[in-house]
Amino acid sequence: MxxxxxxxxxxxxxxxxxxxxxxxxxxxxxxxxxxxxxxxxxxxxxxxxxxxxxxxxxxxxxxxxxxxxxxxxxxxxxxxxxxxxxxxxxxxxxxxxxxxxxxxxxxxxxxxxxxxxxxxxxxxxxxxxxxxxxxxxxxxxxxxxxxxxxxxxxxxxxxxxxxxxxxxxxxxxVNGVCDKLIQQVMTCKYGGQAGLHFRQRCVTDILLNFANQHADALQPFVYTSMLNADSYHNLFNYLSDHPHKDHSLPYLAYMYNIPLEEIDHGFRQHFAISIGEYVNMVKMMMVWHLVVEGRSKMEDIVKVTGFKGVEEMRGRLEEWYGWDVFLK
CATH class of the missing domain: 2.60.120.10 (Jelly Rolls)
Incomplete structure (x- = not known):
């Protein structure tokens, strides 16, 4: 009892x-x-x-x-x-x-x-x-x-x-971005420096997302952002599932029937991050995973992700994660 x-x-x-x-x-x-x-x-x-x-x-x-x-x-x-x-x-x-x-x-x-x-x-x-x-x-x-x-x-x-x-x-x-980042921290199976720097970047992005929410807290939520809430969440899922693609705002606005002049602001109101910032975040995650897991050729990763070459990809990863993953 x-x-x-x-x-x-x-x-x-x-x-x-x-x-x-x-x-x-x-x-x-x-x-x-x-x-x-x-x-x-x-x-x-x-x-x-x-x-x-x-x-x-x-x-x-x-x-x-x-x-x-x-x-x-x-x-x-x-x-x-x-x-x-x-x-x-x-x-x-x-x-x-x-x-x-x-x-x-x-x-x-x-x-x-x-x-x-x-x-x-x-x-x-x-x-x-x-x-x-x-x-x-x-x-x-x-x-x-x-x-x-x-x-x-x-x-x-x-x-x-x-x-x-x-x-x-x-x-x-806990918006979709923070939820994804927390899940990445919890499911990361890398040990050593690869795991440390990947998780550290995820935590940095959680902190930045919270700061964005805090800065925007007093701003009124645009009515059309609420009206298109389902479309914004579908857009978020699409970007999450296609990290290798580059996306133009006009194309995404047409695809999800959201006014072009509102789409980026509305996305930030729902997820405390711009579309461009989120696209870059999930792309860098994908590239990091591919490089660390080592099952794909570097040239193939470059081709899929749109970098000009292996060295550009290497430099971008080091800049984003603060560590040269090629030295693992």
Missing amino acids: HSTLYNVNKSLPLERTIFKYSSPADIPIEYQALLLPDAGVYFRQDAECDMLSQHLLLGPFSVWLHDVLAKDNILIRSYTPVPVFTLQFMFEDSLAVPKAGYTLDERECSGFYLFPGQLHRIPMAAEKKVFSFHINIQPVVLAELVKKYPQLDVMMHGVHPRVSTRINSRPYH
């Missing part, structure tokens, strides 16, 4: 300074399929809950994946030992945070600045299962990233360095 009170406390560190990972071999077999290559793992299992936390150090980013299964009513007590900016993406279910007055809803994303020493109490009902994906960035690191990606500056507005706060006043929907 489950407790009717949420008085079973369970600590969940959102960041750590000392890493003492569990051995993957000690993780129960039912969780083995969730383990990521090169991830540090923490696992606890008792009568009240199962908690699996996985940690990826990806350049400037500290990425955490938390799977929590409540067997009884529990009170999650989350905290961080160092100040961090964090993006939290919720999946599988939602969690209310009564004292803070908001809910961490399924398939929504919230940004927070968290100051150490403050406990964040989240009740979780028995039989509930949640998965959360966190991107943590220390303030000094984010300040450096802003120099390269000025659009990230919006995340630092109004933040007091000694007070935890929510960055976005309302959560943002």
